[in-house]
Amino acid sequence: MKLSGFELRRVQMPLVTPFRTSFGIQTHRDIPLIRAVGEDVEGWGECVALVDPVYSSEYADGVIDVMTKFFIPALAAGIPDAVSVSHTLSPFKGHRMAKAALEMAVLDAELRLAARSFARELGSIHDKVPCGVSVGIMDSIPQLLDFVARYIDEGYRRIKIKIEPGWDISPVAAIRERWPSIPLQVDANTAYTLADARHLAKLDDFDLLLIEQPLDEEDVLGHAELARQLHTPICLDESIVSAASAAAAIKLGATSVINIKPGRVGGYLEARRIHDVAQANGIPVWCGGMVESGLARAANIALASLPGFTLPGDVSASSRFYVQDITGPWVMEDGYLTVPTGPGLGVEPIPEILEDLTTWKRWVPLG
Ligand code: OSB
Ligand code: MG
Secondary structure, three states, X not given: OOEEEEEEEEEEEEEEEEEEEOOEEEEEXXXXXXXXXXXXXXXXXXXXXXXXXXXXXXXXXXXXHHHHHHHHHHHOOOOOOOHHHHHHOOOOOOOHHHHHHHHHHHHHHHHHHHOOEHHHHHOOOOOEEEEEEEEOOOOOHHHHHHHHHHHHHHXXXXXXXXXEXXXXXXXXXXXXXXXXXOOEEEEOXXXXXXXXXXHHHXXXXXXXXXXXXXXXXXXXXXHHHHHHXXXXXXXXXXXXXXXXXXXXXXXXXXXXXXXXXXOOOOXXXXXXXXXXXXXXXXXXXXXXXXXXXXXXXXXXXXXXXXXXXXXXXXXXXXXHOEOOOOOOOOOOEOOEEEOOOOOEOOOOOOHHHHHHHEEEEEEEEOO
């Protein structure tokens, strides 16, 4: 594929409500976007790194730096297709979110040229996907129940709440009391240690779908030990960074469900490999979220329509997070989002909204 360069930019998107997790409170998203530019085509990539390195080691300024200093110069040798991106960048360690965003931009360009959708490319089998919603840590239980009630009214088919020590058993008990059968799961974002096993076992009373990433990202063996002490299934998020690490975690018994986030694992192509590894091992997967804009949301919806995605993902309507989405809103119907079928992502930014939200922009030529 002939590309002349990449336009890097940052967009600042205010959130409709602050999103609190065990690693902090977000009031807006500051998202690095990449536009791959060719003679007769362009493609969009979105980087899921946060501003601070608190979910993973990557962070937005670092993403721009590593792309500009190392990744784009390396790609200047030629980009035959999207598959070649991760191969060309493989000498560089880590920085999977940055690599994923570049691959996404090139893949979007390639698919637009071929008039093929992300869904078709990845192996989609559904034309719509059920929506789950991730609910942040709240100031009080009544406030939590208000938010959950609103999301259930809107049609969300699965609730996930963020937990941390001091905000775990009682919020779960309160939701279960009011909604005895709503599909419910919790996400700890590494906030516990193995010493909390007996405390976490109290969650076994509430028929949860899973508990997500209770322990440190490097503590895969700890998760395997914890799995032996809980009935609630353990689902890894942060710990799974590749198909190889997924295979290892499955073999160790550290995870019986996997949250797949394309950014965390280096891109949509590796995400599909994890899906395949999980499926071969009988492990259900679901599509995680990083409070994406409508661009990566489109690609996540496509990914979530693969056969192994048998649980609702953190795939929500734009309105869950944003008043104004850069692509125009993804709107939920009866608890589902429709899988985009247009070329590439099937959506693109609305120019005026994009310019409005852009805080920084830079053209990086290839060669
Ligand atoms: O662990 O799933 C997570 C957001 C930022 C960082 C980590 C996580 C999340 C979410 C967002 O839970 C869910 C969504 O995008 O819908
Ligand atoms: Mg998570």
